[in-house]
Amino acid sequence: MTSALVVPGQPLGPAHAYVPGSGVHVFNGQIVSSLVGQVVTTASTSTSASASTLTSTPPTISVVKPSVAADEEGSSATLLPDVNSEVLCRVTRINARQATVAVFVVNGRVCGDDFQGVIRVQDVRQTEVDRVRIFTSFRPGDIVRAKVISLGDQSNYYLSTAHNSLGVVMANSEAGDPMYPINWREMKSSRTGVVEERKVAKPF
Amino acid sequence: MASRAPDRRRNNPPSHGTTPPVFLSTSAGDINPVQAPSRPPDEIRKIFLRTGLVSSVTGSSFLEIAPLKLSVSVLGPRPLPRTSTTPFAAQAILTTEVKFAPFASTVRRGYVRDSSERDLGSRLYQALVGAIRRELYPKSRIEVVVTILDSEDEGDEVNTVCIEEGKTVEPRFWDVGRSERALGVVLAGCITAASAALADAGIEMFDLVSGGVASVFVDGSEVKGKAKEGAGPGRRYVRDPSIAPLDEGAPLATCVLGYMAARDEISELWISGRLGTKSGTAEMDELVDEAVAAARSSRGVLNEAAKERIQFIVDKAQSADPSAVGGKDTEMTG
Amino acid sequence: MPPPTPLSPPELSYLYTSLTLSPPIRPDLRAPSQFRPIVAECSFLPHCNGSARICMAEAGECIVGIKAEVEKDRTTKYATIIERDKWIEVTVEVAGGGASGPGSGVGVGGISGAERRAVGGWSSDIGPVLLLTPTSHPSPLLLSAAANVALDSTFLPKLTSPHEVDDIPAFSDDWAISTPLYEPATFPRPPISLPIVAVGDNVFLDPSVAEVAAAEVGLVVTLTLADSEGNCDLVGVRGMEVGRGGGKEGERKGTSRKLLRQMVDACIREAGDVIKGLGESTRQQMFRA
Secondary structure: OEEEEEOOOOEEEEOOOOEEOOOEEEEOOEEEEOOOEEEEEEOOHHHHHOOOOOOOOOOEEEEEOOOOOOOOOOHHHHOOOOOOOEEEEEEEEEOOOEEEEEEEEEOOEEEEEEEEEEEEHHHOOOOOHHHOOHHHOOOOOOEEEEEEEEOOOOOOEEEEOOOOOOEEEEOEOOOOOEEEEEEOOEEEEOOOOOEEEOOEOOOO | OOOOOOOOOOOOOOOOOOOOOOOOOOOHHHOOOOOOOOOOOOOOOOEEEEEOOOOOOOEEEEEEEOOEEEEEEEEEEEEOOOOOOOOOOOOOEEEEEEEEOOOOOOOOOOOOOOHHHHHHHHHHHHHHHOOEOHHHOOOEEEEEEEEEEEOOOOOOOOOHHHEEOOEEOOOOOOOOOHHHHHHHHHHHHHHHHHHHHHHHHOOOEOOOOEEEEEEEEEOHHHHHHOOOOOOOOOEEEEEOOOOOOOOOOOEEEEEEEEEEOOOOEEEEEEEEEEEEOOOOOHHHHHHHHHHHHHHHHHHHHHHHHHHHHHHHHHHHHHHHHHHHHHOOHHHHHO | OOOOOOOOHHHHHHHHHHHHOOOOOOOOOOOOOOOOOEEEEEOOOOOOOEEEEEEEOOOEEEEEEEEOOEOOOOOOOOOOOOOHHHOOOOEEEEOOOOOOOOOHHHHHHHHHHHHHHHOOOOOOOEOOEEEEOOOOOOOHHHHHHHHHHHHHOOEEOOEOOOOOOOOOOOEOOOHHHOEEOOOOOOOOOOOEEEEEEEEOOEEEEOOOHHHHHHOOEEEEEEEEEOOOOOOEEEEEEEEEOOOOOOOOOOOOOOEOHHHHHHHHHHHHHHHHHHHHHHHHHHHHHHHHO
């Protein structure tokens, strides 16, 4: 359900009647908009199922800024990686301790600027962590699906590929040919058939 | 060949000759059409404010108040530069920059920011920093860049006030508040426009900040009438004062502030001038109240301007919906 | 641009809590309107028309020299003689890189803005230049107190050429007949900028660096003494950047008008005594010299 436009600072209702969602904040017991946009209230899913008990959770209220175009260029400009965000990144440098990456997609949306992140050697995979070598997991230029585990230090987000679905999704061989995954740790060149080692993401 | 070869060493004029451009009326008559003398002192000048004019940045706005024209660009939130020396920033780092274009005033401005521009920048920072929900944007920076394209002349120490063409006019007062008023109007405009640009960028804020200016003058007319004997000379408050001097009354003080109307809080305050304190802060309070009233008036414009572009998008989306049902090719062409 | 935070978040939170108590407890156990002790010296630089040295515990030390300069009138076209004798241009330069603390520019700016109004009685284009050399975090109070004392102790050589002549003015060499920039016992006196911060419902004059970091709002209030009874005129108010270190989310983001009144009121109450005190110590030292 949507309604008229609101501006930052505009009160939307008492704080006890709603659960604050995105784009709003609470001030003086009031839910107050913090964006220009449309008010969206969604009834909590649990109440509809359990036929309104007295302790039902109130509806969630949030303010959504409508995007300019279908490609969501406008709204993704304020996109930042957060803990548990799934990101796509390109490997820029590797050394024995970590792979440095540039994050360019956060939660399925392209961000305006690249964010720098690192995948440390202990975050590459879940098992046999001691035997992981960065050089047999990533190469510069690989496109990697990863998860943010920490906002990290002043310059790097800390990422992890320690899950079956995470790891290299696209890679070229040393000769520059595209490769396809053959198992969880190897990829094969489509032209020469050379097999290279990677931490491969499960394709499906 | 009959025609001579052109002289390649020089810039040649067009072969068919030119006519000099003729501009209509540059006479002194309409140099100052802006300050309509009929404007009541409690009314601010008309504001033109529009958002989303610069497509390459996250948010932008353009503001016009009489001769003042400025554009604001908001960049970010974007990652901190790799060379940044700041340690882990749990909140977004806001930077503000105010720059007069070289052609913005009668005296040419340099390309390097001078002290008054840096000062305006830090005031704008002060006005905005509290309003932005910076904790939502860790490890990032938000840049607000203001370019002033045209401004009322600051009156570089020269009081052209007292001089009329060809004859010397006895000055009634030295217009000391001139540069304060000029800077105040610019700062208030910067604050209002920057809020609109931040809203346009979709950066979450606690409240919009609007700028307001008010000046207090000695009320010359009331002194003559002696209406309030004992209460000292009368005072006249003018909201959104123009640089052009008023007919009567020496300026006493100017107040500029950034005001969050929904929270009734002042985020930035600058008073310059001279206010008596015999009755405590009463004189200051009156001036601040006038400036707050001016800020409230500009908040109305700010609200509408912030909504305008979003409303356009919403309307477009709604009008596009039925056509999507009708046929797909309309979408394809769009 | 954000002010440096010398304290960790838990320390700031502790400080914030102790400052919001009623009555508040300041880290150095001062009363809310109590200033730190100031050591003030004046006219000790022989090549300056006026000079001052101010020392404050923690805030460091500041030396100001005022040097009068004869400048070519840049406003020749208009307004050459109109009441210019009421005006003296003051340019302020802060020397040294140590001037990047919170609100450092504020105090000086307040001075320069207010000064032009307060100076009287000199009849040529003289630009006193203030050179400030603060050592550590310069409190606006430190800077403005130093400027205040220096201005108060400034003497300018007597003008010997008539000032209607549009030529470079000539001055007397006799230092004994030099004229003070501010005649003693005339008003207004040189202004002073008082920093004040608010934490919760409490206001604190002359905040220390840590208090500024924990404060929610700050102001620099510039006042000048208007008459012998100690009444002050308000010549400037500016926002001061504070750390907002200790507060919780969603709390105060600006000053309410009530708090603003409270803060300026506190400054007005104290300013008369501060300016009088500084003036008295200046006069004593000048007399001795």
